[in-house]
Amino acid sequence: MNTLPKLTGAKRVLVIGGGAAGLLAAGRAAELGAQVILLERMEAPGKKLLITGKGRCNITNTAPLKEFLAAFGPNGRFLYGAFHRFFRDQLLDFFRRRGVETESERGGRVFPVSHNAADVVNALVSHAREHGAEIRPNSRVRSIDRDSRGIRGVKLESGEFIPAEAVILAAGGASYPATGSAGDGFSLAEKAGHRINPLYPALVPLVIKEIGFAVACQGVALKNIRLTAFACEKASIPDITIEHDYGRGTGWEKPPPKVIESRFGEMLFTHFGIGGPITLLMSQAVARALDAGPVSVHIDLKPALSKKELDARLQREFAAYPRRQLPAILRELLPEKMVEVVAGISGIPLGRTAANFTAGDRRDLVKLLKGLAFEVRSTLPLGAAMVTAGGVELAEIDPKTMASKLVPGLYLAGEVLDLDADTGGFNLQAAFSTGWVAGEAAAKTASVDHA
Ligand SMILES: Cc1cc2nc3c(=O)[nH]c(=O)nc-3n(C[C@H](O)[C@H](O)[C@H](O)COP(=O)(O)OP(=O)(O)OC[C@H]3O[C@@H](n4cnc5c(N)ncnc54)[C@H](O)[C@@H]3O)c2cc1C
Structure with missing residues (x-):
């Protein structure tokens, strides 16, 4: 889906989090010509992706759109915009072009034919790198810096400040914290001024x-x-x-x-x-x-x-x-x-x-x-849940671009948003779709100097 023109005079997009949403956002923004740095707190990106679907990674589902959205409950409506731009066919095409063939199983669950989640992570990482995105592991973001005009950049735990024209917050939820998704996304969004709806464990015994x-x-x-x-x-x-x-x-x-x-x-x-x-x-x-x-x-x-x-x-x-x-x-x-x-x-x-x-x-x-x-x-507690329900209030996000309505230059994608669905590949498709549109929109923002 290369329908947007490449940018000239590229500005910087920072992506916080190298999961499903962040990796695809980084790749897409870089593909469109933005200078992209993806900041991942763990020693490597994609830790959670590697354990999805018991290591087989159930990337999406063959359910028709109406059923697909129903799997998210009432908040599913928010995804119309992102799915309109980038849905299952585009996702499967993306992976096919990177050598990841897929097959569907009982309940419409779609997996890589190799049954190996590492193939999904490798495809996402190589897409991002191919287009020049820099992936920085061991880089935990401590705060998002903004002023009255919008985003200024981010500060790392090390104290380093990285300036940027746009920031995509894709730091995931608060479940399985050993994968790196330990709830930072919620506190970063809250400090940026967003409302966080109460968090609940979902898909949990x-x-x-x-x-x-x-x-x-x-x-x-x-x-x-x-x-x-x-x-x-x-x-x-x-x-x-x-x-x-x-x-x-x-x-x-x-x-x-x-x-x-x-x-x-x-x-x-x-x-x-x-x-x-x-x-x-x-x-x-x-x-x-x-x-x-x-x-x-x-x-x-x-x-x-x-x-x-x-x-x-x-x-x-x-x-x-x-x-x-x-x-x-x-x-x-x-x-x-x-x-x-x-x-x-x-x-x-x-x-x-x-x-x-x-x-x-x-x-x-x-x-x-x-x-x-x-x-x-x-x-069982949130940490043991497969997904975190609750999160950033969707009314504060533009559903077509994932742009924050409160902070110019800030975009949010993936599980940090108040979206969660049943098992079956729905959660990953939401992360991929919101990541893709956030990457596109952030690349466009970064081409406009809002300072
Ligand atoms: C065991 C298990 C199995 C699952 N199986 C499936 C499945 O088969 N299909 C499906 O659809 N869904 C599945 N899910 C749910 C799915 O994995 C998530 O919904 C999805 O990964 C969310 O993507 P994300 O990019 O928003 O967040 P994540 O994939 O969690 O990525 C967030 C990234 O941000 C990083 N990060 C966090 N804080 C910071 C910070 N301060 N600075 C820098 N980086 C930071 C984290 O280290 C992490 O790499 C499963 C979940 C679990 C736990």
Whole structure:
């Protein structure tokens, strides 16, 4: 996408952060003729990129634009402008031209054919260097300097001042701080005058109060179940059967009372609680709800059957095997590791045979299987989350250029913005697209002397 003319009399663009957004911004600004220096606090750029998609880097998704934007919730609207300029086709073309072929998998996830995130980082770094951008590792930015007319430059932790006509802040979020994204972006933006919306962990496992249960079932993956989060204590969970997914990107906007989100799919017990794909998807909404009050989750272990159908199935099995005791009955319905612990919380005597089950026992068992409930203590902390929700208020950013509306010459891109999406490659596409347009716009700004 080389449609913009090269600049003459190039001025300097500084990029803070060598992640997905910063590397592409630096390359694009340099391509357009700006003198670019990318400042990266770690010893090398792209540390987080290297661990994305379990080292395979899920760079984007094949979902149609409407679904793509829905994966970000209401803030997704902000991305129209950037996606209009640089979206999936342009991104895939960018990588293809640099020898990174891609393929799509289940759920529309797009990965490099090599399954190697290092290929993505190398392509981004070589694009930036090819066009003359300088990448300076071990260069942590401490402050962005501005005066009443706008950007003056940045100050490094070492005390060095680097003057510039434009600065692109692409320092990422506050999750996985060992990769370098430790929240500096938020404090730098705040000091520059921007509002930072509250930060929450997103795509993160949940800690439950029933630790004994979690430990006993650690490692059990449950497939084809429905997980629902409620804004109440366990004892107040309403007696309802949920048949649709609720939550962002699901198309069902208004959940029933007390329901935060509900999703069908796969989850996992861990030694502290629950994780796995559908838990991660609802974790951001749960994190926000926990701020307001108690949160519980329940698992419908048999979502394909109504309570009545499940009761009928039990009755058939009880008639066929009248001497079976509770653990043997549960063994037909649950993974082995869950049998003892579920039997323990059922309230039904372990030695009771099927022939001696009362209608009340059956009702209790159906209730348990259709709504195995836990109280959520917390999410894992922000540092352990895959993505940081919250961040720089989008109303203060021009969605077409990523320019700060408050500080002339400042641009912001990537996870530092108040944007986060579901898993599936959406977050990286947002970082790449906002980085690209920020690079273009900053290069243009840098050609105009605003001093
Ligand atoms: C384990 C894991 C797996 C993930 N997998 C995927 C996936 O497969 N697909 C997907 O779409 N998303 C994935 N994500 C999310 C995705 O990685 C991020 O949304 C994306 O990297 C954000 O890009 P960014 O450029 O804004 O920030 P980052 O990639 O975090 O880059 C920010 C950079 O800024 C640097 N920096 C920070 N402060 C300073 C400073 N003061 N001075 C100089 N440099 C600074 C950091 O060192 C870092 O290199 C994953 C995240 C994690 C943690």
